[in-house]
Every structure is written in structure tokens, then in C-alpha cells.
Amino acid sequence: MRVKCVICDTIHELPNDLPLAKKLRNRPIHTFMCDECNVRVTNNTHKRIETGKFQFFRTSSKFDEDF
Template sequence: MKQTDFVEVKQMQVKCVLCDQIEDIDDDALQAKRLRNRKLNMYLCTPCNERIAKNTKKRHKSGNFHLFKEKKDTNDYL
């Protein structure tokens, strides 16, 4: 008798924050690790991510997109 080794691939269920679509991603994936360790990270499904990226690039090209950097006070004593 041959003994075959079965590798169990664990899946993590994630929900898109925009469209509430539930997807399975590989538990060992970098994105799954980031979602587990950093609770403030949000998951976006592929269609939502592509839509936001396309609209952002369109705003960059139009010139109406401004990133406001946080003003930090410098302390001369530190």
C-alpha cells in the first residue's frame, strides 16, 4: 500500500468593505497575514480595487487630485 500525503490548504474568508462580497483567500498569503495582524486593514475585492484604481488614475490625470501631507511640529529640544 502506498501512503499519499495530502496537503491541506487552509482558506480565510474575507468580506469586501464596499460591496460585501465574501471571498476565500489562501491562509498563507501575504494579504491574509496583513489582515490578521493589522486589524485596521480593509479587504477590497478585485473588481472594487480595479474600479478605485482606475478612478484614482483618472483624477491624477485631470489635475484635481491633491494629497495633503500632515504638518508635523518640530521640537528643537528633542
């Protein structure tokens, strides 16, 4: 299955029997993000959390306490 990263627009090939490929086929609302973009977004999010100005807008206080 050919998929396109939503951030960098590169095309990747996924095996058809992967659970991710099935999820993308059956539920079009799900999007694909390549590993490089996923790592970049994760690193930038951790940097923003470390500044102290990042605020979670979630209803779960347990999730906020873990950070």
C-alpha cells in the first residue's frame, strides 16, 4: 500500500498485511506520518515542554501530573 506523509509529502510503501495499513484503508480519517517527521515533532514537543510555557489542555489531571 502506498501512503503519503501528511507533513513532508514523501511517499512510502507499507505492506498490505500491517495493522496500520488496514487502519488507513478502513478509516480515512486516520493519517500517516513517517518516522522522521514523527521523531521531529516529538523532539520539538519535548523542547516546548521543557521551557515551562507549554500547557496541556486536557481534562485528565493524572496525565498532566505525569509530566
